[in-house]
Structures are given as structure tokens and as C-alpha cells.
Amino acid sequence: MKHLSAGQTAELRSELEHALSKLQKSLVVSDQAVRPVELDQTAVGRLSRMDSLQSQSMAKGLRERETVRLALVRDALKRIDDGTYGLCAACGGEIAFERLMVFPESPTCAGCSG
Numbered sequence: 769m770k771h772l773s774a775g776q777t778a779e780l781r782s783e784l785e786h787a788l789s790k791l792q793k794s795l796v797v798s799d800q801a802v803r804p805v806e807l808d809q810t811a812v813g814r815l816s817r818m819d820s821l822q823s824q825s826m827a828k829g830l831r832e833r834e835t836v837r838l839a840l841v842r843d844a845l846k847r848i849d850d851g852t853y854g855l856c857a858a859c860g861g862e863i864a865f866e867r868l869m870v871f872p873e874s875p876t877c878a879g880c881s882g
Contacts, residue, residue, distance in 0.1 A: 771862045772854045780853070783872045784845050791838045798831045840873035847875075856880050 772780070847853035854863050858880035867878055874881065 772865060772868075776865055777848065777853070780868055780872045781845070781848055783869075784841050784848070787873070788838070788841045788845065791834050791841065794834055795831065795838065798827055798834065837873065840875065843875065844873040 844853060847855075854865075854868065855861070856863055856877040856879075857875040859877065861877050861879075863874060863877045867874060
């Protein structure tokens with residue numbers, strides 16, 4: 769982490785902790801959105817059921833993306849703690865501060881992420 773100043777690291781940690789909190793809250797909400805859709809035709813019309821199924825499918829996709837991002841955020845916070853944050857997991861080179869500001873959980877540099 770030598771290429772990142774203490775202030776930069778603190779700023780990035782704050783961003784990651786904020787993202788972690790936001791993702792955890794979002795996953796709680798999305799648990800409700802992915803619950804099974806009621807198939808009782810007397811309770812819901814066919815088009816409403818189709819809308820519900822489509823919404824559920826989109827919620828599942830969002831949940832999957834959020835779960836992946838949550839793992840990346842937790843891993844980034846762990847790398848800050850062990851002193852390897854800001855170093856590319858693929859090549860070992862430095863990850864630019866600008867890249868980390870946009871994508872603070874990034875485990876790789878721009879060259880290796882392509």
C-alpha cells in the first residue's frame with residue numbers, strides 16, 4: 769500500500785464500509801423480492817403473475833450481482849487490514865488511486881482486468 773497515502777487509504781476504507789453497509793441493507797430487502805410468486809389464479813390475474821415473475825427474475829439478477837460485489841468489498845477491506853490493498857491480485861503491480869476511487873473493491877489493475 770506504499771503508493772497510497774494514509775489519507776487515501778482512509779478515504780477508500782470509508783467508501784468500502786459505506787458500500788458494505790448499503791449492500792447488506794439491500795440484500796435484506798431483496799430477500800423479500802425473490803420470494804416465490806403466488807400462482808393462485810383467483811388471487812392474481814395472468815398478466816399480474818407474469819409481471820411478478822419478471823420482477824422476481826430481475827430481483828434475482830440484482831441479488832446475484834450484489835452478492836458478488838459484497839464478497840469483493842469484504843475482500844478489499846481484508847486486504848486493507850493485511851496491507852495488500854491497492855496491489856493487483858494478478859500481476860502484483862499497483863492499482864491506480866483513480867481506479868480505486870471509481871471501483872474501490874477492485875482486486876486488479878486496469879491492465880489485468882480487461
